[in-house]
Amino acid sequence: MKEFKYVITDPEGIHARPAGLLVKQAAGYKSDIKIGKNEKMADAKRIFGVMGLGVKTGEEIVMTAEGEDEDTAITELEEFFKANL
Amino acid sequence: MITLTGKSVFGGVSIGKLSFYKRNQKVIKRSHVDDVEAECTRFQEAKATAVSQLQELYNKAIEDVGEANAMIFEIHQMMLEDLDYIESIENIIRTQEVNAEFAVATTADNFAQMFASMDDAYMQGRAADVKDVSERVLDILCGVGEGVKQTDELSIIAADDLAPSETVQLDKSKVLGFATMYGSSNSHTAILARTMNIPAVIGLGESLSPQYDGQMAVIDGFTGTLYIDPDEETLAVMQEKREKDLAQKALLEQLKGKENVTKSGQKINVYANIGNVSDVGAVLKNDAGGIGLFRSEFLYLENDTLPTEEQQFSVYKQVAENMAGKKVIIRTLDIGADKQVDYFDLDKEENPALGYRAIRICLTRTEIFKTQLRALYRAAMFGNISIMFPMIISIKEIHKIKEIIAEVKEELKAEGIPYKEDVELGVMIETPASVMISRELAKEVDYFSVGTNDLTQYTLAIDRQNSKLDEFYDPHHPAVLAMIKMAADNAHAEGKWIGICGELGADLKLTEEFLKMGLDELSVSPSMVLPLRKRIRECE
Numbered sequence: 001m002k003e004f005k006y007v008i009t010d011p012e013g014i015h016a017r018p019a020g021l022l023v024k025q026a027a028g029y030k031s032d033i034k035i036g037k038n039e040k041m042a043d044a045k046r047i048f049g050v051m052g053l054g055v056k057t058g059e060e061i062v063m064t065a066e067g068e069d070e071d072t073a074i075t076e077l078e079e080f081f082k083a084n085l
Numbered sequence: 086m087i088t089l090t091g092k093s094v095f096g097g098v099s100i101g102k103l104s105f106y107k108r109n110q111k112v113i114k115r116s117h118v119d120d121v122e123a124e125c126t127r128f129q130e131a132k133a134t135a136v137s138q139l140q141e142l143y144n145k146a147i148e149d150v151g152e153a154n155a156m157i158f159e160i161h162q163m164m165l166e167d168l169d170y171i172e173s174i175e176n177i178i179r180t181q182e183v184n185a186e187f188a189v190a191t192t193a194d195n196f197a198q199m200f201a202s203m204d205d206a207y208m209q210g211r212a213a214d215v216k217d218v219s220e221r222v223l224d225i226l227c228g229v230g231e232g233v234k235q236t237d238e239l240s241i242i243a244a245d246d247l248a249p250s251e252t253v254q255l256d257k258s259k260v261l262g263f264a265t266m267y268g269s270s271n272s273h274t275a276i277l278a279r280t281m282n283i284p285a286v287i288g289l290g291e292s293l294s295p296q297y298d299g300q301m302a303v304i305d306g307f308t309g310t311l312y313i314d315p316d317e318e319t320l321a322v323m324q325e326k327r328e329k330d331l332a333q334k335a336l337l338e339q340l341k342g343k344e345n346v347t348k349s350g351q352k353i354n355v356y357a358n359i360g361n362v363s364d365v366g367a368v369l370k371n372d373a374g375g376i377g378l379f380r381s382e383f384l385y386l387e388n389d390t391l392p393t394e395e396q397q398f399s400v401y402k403q404v405a406e407n408m409a410g411k412k413v414i415i416r417t418l419d420i421g422a423d424k425q426v427d428y429f430d431l432d433k434e435e436n437p438a439l440g441y442r443a444i445r446i447c448l449t450r451t452e453i454f455k456t457q458l459r460a461l462y463r464a465a466m467f468g469n470i471s472i473m474f475p476m477i478i479s480i481k482e483i484h485k486i487k488e489i490i491a492e493v494k495e496e497l498k499a500e501g502i503p504y505k506e507d508v509e510l511g512v513m514i515e516t517p518a519s520v521m522i523s524r525e526l527a528k529e530v531d532y533f534s535v536g537t538n539d540l541t542q543y544t545l546a547i548d549r550q551n552s553k554l555d556e557f558y559d560p561h562h563p564a565v566l567a568m569i570k571m572a573a574d575n576a577h578a579e580g581k582w583i584g585i586c587g588e589l590g591a592d593l594k595l596t597e598e599f600l601k602m603g604l605d606e607l608s609v610s611p612s613m614v615l616p617l618r619k620r621i622r623e624c625e
Contacts, residue, residue, distance in 0.1 A: 009502075011399040015207060016214070017153075020160040047163040048170060048196060051211060054203045082503045083466060 002074040003064040006081045013056035018084050023047045025080050031067025033077070086316045087297075089289045091264075093309035094275040097284035097334075098327035099262035100320070103313065104240035105298040106247065111227050115187040121179045128174055128185040131225040136162050138221065139250075146253050149281055153409060157249050161218045170196065186226050193219030217248040241302055243293060257281060262304040264311050266293050279366060282334075286311050336615045340622075341372045347624040351600055355617055356412070356608040358586055362400055365407045367611035372618075375412035377534065377608020378473070378586035379404060381457065382419055385426050391453060397460035405468025412469045414511065414534065414586075414608075417457055419443045419475040438539075438548060443476035448485055458493045462504040471509035473534055478518040483529045486510075513586075514572045515539035523572045527579035533572055534608070537587030541565050560589055566598065573602045584608055593620045600624055 008014065014022070026033040026044040033044040037059060042049030044063070055061055063081070065073040118124045139162045146155035164170060170192060177188035197212035239259050246267045263278055263285035278285040284306035293311070303312040303323045312319055345355045356377030357368040368376060384392040384400060405413050420426050421442020434440040447454035461472055474486060490510075497504045514520060515536035523533065541560050542549045549558065559565075569585070576583040584606030589595060591609035596617065599607065609617055 009395075011395065012207065013205075016160050016211060017156055020156060020163055023163055043168075046167045046169050047160065048167050048199075051208065052199060052203075054205060054208050056205065082501075 001064055001066040002070045003062055004074060004078050005060055005062050006078070006085070007060045008055055008057050008085050010085045011057050013059070014050065014053070014061075014085060016051065019047060019050045021084060022050055022080065025077065026073075029065065029067070029069050029073040031065045031070045031073050033073060034064045036062045036064070086319060087292075087313040089292055089311045089313070091286045091289035091309050091311065093306050094285045094287055095279045095283060095306050097262070097282070097304075097306040097330055098323055099241055099284045099304040099306070100323060100327060101261040101302065102238065102240045103243050103264070103297050103300050103302045104238070105295045106242055106244035106251070111223060111229060113186050113190045113223065114184075116184045117182055118178070118184055119182070121182055124178050124183075124185050125175050127226065128178065128189065128222075131185065131222050132165055132171070134225050135218070135221045136165050139165070139218075142250055142253055149253065151409060153406065157214070158253075161214060161250070164215065164218050165222070186223055189219055189222050189226065213246075213248065217250055220248070221250065241304060243295075243297070252278065252281075257283065262306065263287070264289055264293060264302070264304060266291055282370065333612070333615075336619065337371065340615050340618050343618065343622070345374070345618050345621045347600060347621060349625055351624075353600060353604065353621060354584070354606040355614050355621070356414075356584070356586075356606055357611045357614055358608050359404075359611070362403055364611065365404055368614075369407070371611045371614040373611060373614045375414070375469075376404070376408060377412075377414055377584055377606060379413060379415045380419065381415055381417060382424055385418060385420060385429075386424070390428055391456070394456050394460045394463075397457060398463050401460055401464035401470065402467045405464055405470050408468055410469055412471060414471050414473050415461060416473045416475055416513070417444070417461075418447055418453065421446060438542065438550075444474050444482060444486075445476065447474075448482065448489075451489060454489060455493055458490060459497060459504075462490075462493060462497060462508060463502060465505035465508045466503055470505075471511060471531070473511045473513060475513045475536070476515060476539075477512040477526070478516050480522065480525055480529060483512070483526065487529075513539075514568075514583075515587075516543050517568065520568045520572050523575035524578065527576050527581045530581070532581055533576050533583040534606075535569055535572060535583070535585045535587060535589075537565070537569075537585060537589035540568060540587070541589075544568055560592070561595070565589075566595075569599075569604075570602050573604055577603060582606065591617060593617065596620045597624050 010018065023045060034041045035044040035050060035053065037053045037055055040053060042053055044050060063077050139158050143155050143158035146158055173192040174188045177183060177191055178185060193215055197215045200212040200215060201209050203209055239261055241262045241264055242255065242260055243264045246265050247263065260283055262283060265287045266289055268275060268287040275285065275287060284304045286304055286306060286309050289311055297313050300314050303315050303320065305323060344352060346352045354374050356375040357371065357373035358378040359365065359368060359376055360380045361383045384397055401415060420429065421431060421437065421440060425431065431441060461470060464470055477483065494504065509531045511532035511534055512519065512526060512530050513536045514523065514533045519526060537560065538549060544564050545558065545562060547554050547558050573583050582605040584604060585599065586608040590607040591613040593616065607617060
């Protein structure tokens with residue numbers, strides 16, 4: 001399993017639009033992708049799970065990937081967060 | 086006459102009958118089913134239909150309101166495809182042996198409840214999205230067909246609130262305006278109404294009762310007022326206001342999407358000047374090709390303290406995103422002279438126009454400048470931002486600016502904060518000095534933009550704050566025009582572009598002259614974009 005931590009800088013937090021983009025991005029991997037905040041984990045391929053975390057600006061999230069393409073997934077997702085959130 | 090006030094989301098005046106939005110009434114009953122698998126299939130089919138309807142709506146919305154605003158319908162599709170949502174519905178069908186309608190309605194309530202109980206207003210508002218998508222599935226399951234029955238008459242649509250999908254689906258040729266009881270100016274519906282150019286007032290409260298269905302009404306979208314059963318005087322005033330607005334919109338219809346091209350085929354960019362984020366709507370509405378001057382001062386003037394990097398970043402990012410790839414030229418801080426800010430503690434000066442202002446402040450109080458540059462370089466990731474420096478008089482200043490930019494990038498890199506490496510840099514041509522060294526300046530930067538107000542003031546040595554000098558102040562003075570021509574020739578000699586962002590750019594008597602000089606861009610106030618386009622198209 002691979003993981004990274006990231007502090008959200010987008011002033012609106014993970015609102016609908018980036019949540020949608022994240023789900024789209026995560027759905028492209030074979031690995032299990034999870035996003036978590038304060039120990040609470042959600043499936044990053046599910047929009048309700050991601051939005052349900054209610055991640056706000058300044059909060060730290062952890063992303064994990066487990067599966068055959070976990071290396072690519074984690075590198076690309078980290079880039080995604082830097083560019084979008 | 087009844088007068089209701091709410092919040093305006095789009096300017097414009099509409100006069101017509103109120104028509105209350107009638108939703109298809111569905112009563113969802115719980116009923117027992119024997120074949121739960123068949124019921125799950127029924128749900129799956131309804132869901133697939135709903136997803137393909139949303140895909141159509143998405144395509145329609147891209148055309149109507151642009152990709153960024155249309156994305157909500159893509160998110161709606163994701164909600165329907167969400168496994169938690171689907172599993173919940175199928176689970177209810179299987180374990181309780183009930184009909185799909187009941188399972189969908191129950192799941193919708195549960196998920197909406199989850200959002201409603203979150204501790205932030207934005208997420209609470211998303212409960213409406215869950216309901217909206219679920220309603221669609223329910224409509225299909227109940228076989229009531231999509232959407233609403235609109236009356237065939239032109240009317241002002243009144244409702245408690247409208248879901249984004251409802252707004253987009255309306256036959257807009259029959260909609261005069263929107264009036265709703267609830268809703269926020271940041272709701273998707275408000276954004277869509279704005280982008281579709283439909284006068285709309287929201288948040289009118291519960292006094293907007295269905296008993297007024299069919300009555301005459303006037304929406305004044307400029308003030309956020311709804312008049313029901315207006316008296317003659319109000320009607321006359323509103324009619325006049327409406328005609329003025331329509332004349333402007335007619336010009337828009339006629340010229341929107343048309344090129345800024347002369348009869349002989351010479352092209353020029355027409356951009357708009359803005360002083361606040363809220364002006365971006367007017368820029369898009371008037372079909373400007375970009376923002377030629379975004380005065381960043383408002384960020385400093387609005388607050389009692391220096392705006393933070395995050396505040397600035399969020400504003401620049403928002404403008405860049407809203408302009409969706411079109412050029413956004415942001416001018417760095419230009420205070421001093423006639424624009425004073427208390428917390429800067431600037432000394433009183435004998436000659437403020439010739440004093441400590443603009444880039445001179447930035448280059449001596451570099452911490453202020455750096456904060457702004459950090460925000461700009463970060464925001465440049467989100468659109469086509471270019472940066473412009475005011476009041477330049479020497480090459481040395483450009484070198485100093487570039488040094489500071491290099492430091493800023495180095496710091497961002499070290500902190501692991503993403504920024505754009507290559508941002509277009511330009512200077513304002515507003516001092517005679519900058520004109521005289523324009524050949525050298527053009528080697529250093531990507532473009533020039535002429536600030537004609539200051540250039541005139543400095544060229545003619547006339548204080549523009551002193552109204553006694555008005556008779557001597559001649560913006561058409563040959564010296565000023567010669568300055569512009571010289572800067573243009575030097576820019577072009579170095580393969581760089583040049584525009585005007587001062588008031589002279591909107592002076593239709595000079596348009597022909599500017600075209601002859603070969604200027605590449607004119608940036609004017611949003612309301613002047615179309616009159617200027619009209620003038621350009623009349624030129625030879």
